[in-house]
Amino acid sequence: MIPWYNLKNLDGETIIWRYMDIIKFLDLIQTQQLYFSNIENFNDPYEGFVSIDYKEMELKNFKTVEEKNLYEAEKKEELKNYFINCWHVNNYENVAMWKAYTDSNNGIAIKSTITDLVVAIGLKNYNNKEYNNNISFGKVEYIGDLNDEEILKIKNKTIFNDKTKILLYKNISFKDENEVRLIIRKKNNNNNYCKLDIDINKLINEIYIIPTAPTYYRHIIEKLIEKYNIKNIDVSTGKITDIPIIQTDIFK
Numbered sequence: 001m002i003p004w005y006n007l008k009n010l011d012g013e014t015i016i017w018r019y020m021d022i023i024k025f026l027d028l029i030q031t032q033q034l035y036f037s038n039i040e041n042f043n044d045p046y047e048g049f050v051s052i053d054y055k056e057m058e059l060k061n062f063k064t065v066e067e068k069n070l071y072e073a074e075k076k077e078e079l080k081n082y083f084i085n086c087w088h089v090n091n092y093e094n095v096a097m098w099k100a101y102t103d104s105n106n107g108i109a110i111k112s113t114i115t116d117l118v119v120a121i122g123l124k125n126y127n128n129k130e131y132n133n134n135i136s137f138g139k140v141e142y143i144g145d146l147n148d149e150e151i152l153k154i155k156n157k158t159i160f161n162d163k164t165k166i167l168l169y170k171n172i173s174f175k176d177e178n179e180v181r182l183i184i185r186k187k188n189n190n191n192n193y194c195k196l197d198i199d200i201n202k203l204i205n206e207i208y209i210i211p212t213a214p215t216y217y218r219h220i221i222e223k224l225i226e227k228y229n230i231k232n233i234d235v236s237t238g239k240i241t242d243i244p245i246i247q248t249d250i251f252k
Helices: 022-031 052-059 065-079 095-101 114-125 129-134 148-160 163-168 172-177 217-227
Strands: 015-020 033-038 082-089 108-113 135-139 141-143 169-171 179-185 193-197 206-209 234-237
Touching (some): 015 022, 015 095, 022 033, 022 108, 033 179, 082 193, 114 135, 114 179, 114 193, 129 179, 135 163, 163 169, 169 172, 206 217
Parallel strands (some): 141 169, 206 234
Antiparallel strands (some): 015 108, 033 082, 033 193, 135 179
C-alpha cells in the first residue's frame, strides 16, 4: 500500500493530468512503465531544502564554511536517491501545462484519477518488495516566507516521521503547478531516471491532443493505442487554442 501524504481536500476521484510530447507518450505505451526523473534534473534550486529560509536555518547549525559546504554536499548526495513522477491536479486541461511540457504540434495529455494511478501501479507491483518499501505519494504544499517556528514544524514532520516528506514542499512561486507526485527512493542508481511497471489500461481514462496539432494527428494516436492494445480509451482534441509561453518543470 502506497503511503499518502498531504491529501487534504483531495480524494480518490480527484482528476489528475500528465502532459508530454509524443516521444514520452510512445515510451509510456510501448514499455507500459512510468518514468521517474531524478531530483537533480529539476530546475528548482530548493528541491529538498524547502525554501531559502529553511536552508539558511539549517546552515546556522554549522560554524565554519567548510562544515556548511560539507552539509550541502551530503544533502545533494542523499537527494540523488530520490526519483519523482509528477501530475497536475485540475478538473480541466490547463494552458500553462500545455505550453510548458508539449510541442505546439505534438502534445499529449493523459487524464486519470488519484485512485486509478495508485491502483495501476499496485496491480503490476503487488509482490515487488522494493516498490512496497520505497514509494510514497502526496500533494505538494506551496509555502512562502517562513519564520523559525514554521521551519521547525516542517523539520519535525520531515525528520522524525518520513524524510521523503521534505520533497512535498515547494516555494509559493510554483503554486500554479498544483502538483501531486509519486516519490521513489532508490539507492545506488547510476541513471538520472528510473521506471516502474504500470497497468496502462487502468491508468489512462482519456487522452487529449493539443489543439494546435494537425488534423491527422488524432488518427495517428488512435492507431497507436490500437497497436498497443490499450482499450476503451477516448481520444479528444483539447479546447484551449491560445497557448502562451510559460516555463515550469513539473513533468521533467
